[in-house]
Amino acid sequence: MNIPLWLKILISVICIAAVAVIMQRGDETPEYTAAGTEGAAVEAVDGFEFEPEELTYDGNGDLDLLQGVSLPGFSRQELKELTFVSIETVGALSKKRVEYTAEKDGVRYRSLRYLHLSGYTGPKIIMPQHIPDVKENMIERFGSLLTQEEDFKVDDGFGNDASAHMEVAAERSTMDSSLVHYTVSIENVFGDRDRVIQDVVLSGEIPVIVLTTPEVRISVGQTFDSHDYIARAENADHSSAFDAVLVEGAVNTNEAGEYTLTYELYGESVSLRVIVE
Numbered sequence: 638m639n640i641p642l643w644l645k646i647l648i649s650v651i652c653i654a655a656v657a658v659i660m661q662r663g664d665e666t667p668e669y670t671a672a673g674t675e676g677a678a679v680e681a682v683d684g685f686e687f688e689p690e691e692l693t694y695d696g697n698g699d700l701d702l703l704q705g706v707s708l709p710g711f712s713r714q715e716l717k718e719l720t721f722v723s724i725e726t727v728g729a730l731s732k733k734r735v736e737y738t739a740e741k742d743g744v745r746y747r748s749l750r751y752l753h754l755s756g757y758t759g760p761k762i763i764m765p766q767h768i769p770d771v772k773e774n775m776i777e778r779f780g781s782l783l784t785q786e787e788d789f790k791v792d793d794g795f796g797n798d799a800s801a802h803m804e805v806a807a808e809r810s811t812m813d814s815s816l817v818h819y820t821v822s823i824e825n826v827f828g829d830r831d832r833v834i835q836d837v838v839l840s841g842e843i844p845v846i847v848l849t850t851p852e853v854r855i856s857v858g859q860t861f862d863s864h865d866y867i868a869r870a871e872n873a874d875h876s877s878a879f880d881a882v883l884v885e886g887a888v889n890t891n892e893a894g895e896y897t898l899t900y901e902l903y904g905e906s907v908s909l910r911v912i913v914e
């Protein structure tokens with residue numbers, strides 16, 4: 638059946654108009670009425686009062702972020718107990734934005750205050766030119782060895798010594814038992830941090846672990862203690878490291894079979910074959 642030309646034109650116009658209406662509705666942003674927000678938590682923004690509006694701190698003495706802070710309806714004790722303070726850097730390192738939040742009786746308060754750090758350059762760790770020697774039994778004392786070096790510095794960002802607040806983490810290399818990876822880090826109350834990674838080769842000999850035998854046979858049900866087969870376990874300075882030996886694997890003395898135990902001491906390892914028969 639041939640459709641008249643006028644009817645084709647009419648159908649096209651109707652389709653275009655329908656598409657336009659659909660697209661217009663798709664772009665509309667739905668409106669939310671007050672009824673739709675009933676029951677939502679009440680929040681009072683900028684409820685805190687500050688005197689002064691901006692704090693200034695030069696690194697001398699203690700910084701009290703609740704200095705000059707008040708909140709209507711809160712006692713001083715409630716203010717200390719219920720107020721949470723967070724700090725973030727805004728632009729320059731010495732410019733901080735402090736956010737105060739508190740909640741009481743279902744009302745949440747939130748306000749911002751600015752903190753200017755006078756003469757502040759951020760925390761900095763300066764490693765000494767001479768890295769002190771570290772022996773096997775002094776691995777956990779690397780931090781105290783560093784502080785004995787005159788050119789070792791931990792700056793809090795104001796030129797003050799912050800070495801008492803640094804953290805030192807030691808991780809022995811799994812590839813070389815004489816190598817220790819140290820991470821020296823510092824983080825202050827402003828969320829600024831510095832970190833230095835230092836590899837240290839232990840001085841002296843490597844630790845020693847020796848078994849009484851590479852293989853042992855026991856009967857089903859026989860008592861078995863894996864540590865009975867450790868002949869020597871010594872640190873590099875020849876002091877005992879018996880308690881530091883880690884034994885991987887297990888032996889089921891109630892079931893016949895072959896088992897393998899691995900004895901590990903600071904990266905050095907040996908194996909024991911256990912035959913239960």
